[in-house]
Amino acid sequence: MQKLLNLIKKYSYLLLFLILETVAVILLANGSYFQQSRIHNFNRNLSGFIYSRVGNAREYLSLKKVNEALVLENRTLRNRLEVFSRMIDTASVGKKTREDYTYFYVPARVVHSSVFKQYNFLTLNRGKKHGVFKDMGVVSDQGLVGIVLESSKNYSTVIPVINRNFRLSAKIKSNNYAGIIVWEGDSPVLASLQEIPYHVSLHKGDTIVTSGFSAIFPEGIPVGTIESFTLEKGNFYDITIRLFTTFQNLFHVNVIRNYYREEQKQLERNITG
Amino acid sequence: MRIIARNIVRFIVVILLQVLLFDNIMLNGYLIPYFYLLFIILMPFETPGWLLLIAGFLLGFSIDLFEHTPGMHTAATVFMAFIRPYLLKLFGPRDGYEPDTFPRIFYYGFTWFLKYAVIMVFAHHLILFYLEVFSLNEFFSTFLRIILSTLLSVSVIVLSQYFVFRK
Structure with a gap:
């Protein structure tokens, strides 16, 4: 005994x-569980608070660029409105209720990335209080951004396209063939599209948009353009796409809430279950 | 106990500096200087081993919380704290370090500090970056990132010696 002591x-x-190293490795191995734990939830609120202060300062520095982008977006939206206002005369437009909208946009600001x-x-400065919940889509005025991972009362964390855990169904706009977007960790401006069969004809510069299959995003949110593609040994292409969203200077985003997602999920569950 | 009391403020300051300032500096859009390692590097010579390890654990864990990474910084910082006593013994003068001195440029000179800091930071980055990619597939590109990041972190740490911890 003495010897052992x-x-x-x-x-x-x-x-x-x-x-201590074992504890760290356990934390690492249970990464996704750790992300949802209570200590992390507390921390999400704390770091969200601190990061939103930093974000304020950084946002101020890029106000001019943001303004320009907003002016552009305003112009296109106004043009579209013009088209619809002409249609009002001919179409029957009743009072719209919530039931008529499938998707609802919650504007949010990126406070940390x-x-x-x-x-x-x-990290976004919108949480459960503002109607942001797990598994909602996030887009910017440029295109696809990511999916909400967790939300606390005032803040939420998002898995962007440029995370190795990201998976989303997307399609080639010109011919509607759908594949899966993943990120391989090389560059924050590139991602790859997998599971497009070899007989599909592809062109450099083709636009990739969301497919809308997952009920997280509506169909047709722009993702990126085809940068290059090679035919792998199997029957699928290996396609590199250039993302539309520049994550380095991302400040304003919209969280998409699909009012009917639960209904769709429920229905699909009935088939498999 | 006196060591803990004296270092608690520095602990908080280092974390805040890392999270608020240095995480926002991305040189060449690729590299982040990990300034917070300074805390472990500068701990007094007479710090007991267990305290060094615990400090490394808490420090890494705090950074993990802010960066939303599970356990990576914790593992890397604990490892770095672990090798510190061996390194100090290796680089130390023959009759040991003098009392009332600290591991800083002011006491032991630029070359000594640089050797010590480079190896400490390199050990930390080695663990951190390979845990992050979690594969040896991109061995060389990761290794290049480790070397460049080490250079950056060490420069920031050495520079801080001339600005803040002069004595």
Whole structure:
């Protein structure tokens, strides 16, 4: 017994190191669980608070660019409105209720983002209080951004396209063939589209849009353009796409709420279950 | 106990600096200087081993919370704290370090500090970056990132010696 105690005492430093390192590895292995734990939820609120202060300062510096983008968007929206206002005379327009809208947009601001890691995240200054919940889509005026991972009362975290865990169904706009968007961790401006069969004809510069299959995003949100493609040994293309959204200077985004997602999910569950 | 009390403020300041300032500096759009390692590097010589490891754990864990990474910084920082006593013994003068001195440029000179800091930071980045990609597929591109990041982090840490911790 005495010998054992002496041994422990002698190697106590190494022992403590191994214990702490094991704890760290357990945290690492249970990464997704850790993300949802209570301590993390508390921290989401705290870091969200701090990051929104930093975000304020950074946003101020890029006001001019943001303004220009908003003016552009305003112009296109106004043009579209013009078309619809002419149609009002001929079409019957009753009072619209919530039932008539499938998707609803919640504007939000990015208060923190990482871009150059393998598992990047965004933090938004909108949470449950504002109707932002897990698994909602996030878009910017440029295109697809990501999917909400978790939300607390006032903040939410988003898995952007540039995270190795990201998966989303998307299609080629010109011929409607659908594949899956994943990110391989190389560059924050490129992603890849997989599972497009070899007989589809592709062209450099083709636009990729969301397919709307997942009920997270409406159909046709722009994702990116085809940068290059090669035919793998199997029957599928390996397509590199250039993303429309530039994550380095992303500030204003919209969270998409699909009022009928639950209904669609429920229905689909009935088939498989 | 006195060591803990004296370092608690520095602990908080280092974390805030890292999260608020250095995480926002991305040189060449690729590299982030990990300034917070300074805390472990500068701990006094007489710090007991267990305290060093615990400090490394808490420091890494705090950074993990802010960066939304599970356990990576914790693992890397604990490892770095672990090798510190061996490194100090390796680089130390023959009769040991003098009392009332600290591991800083002011006491032991630029070259000594640079050697010590480079190896500490490199060990940390080695663990951190490979845990992050979690594969040896992109071995060389990751290794290049480790070297460049080490250079950046060390420069920031060395520079801070001339601005803040002069004595």
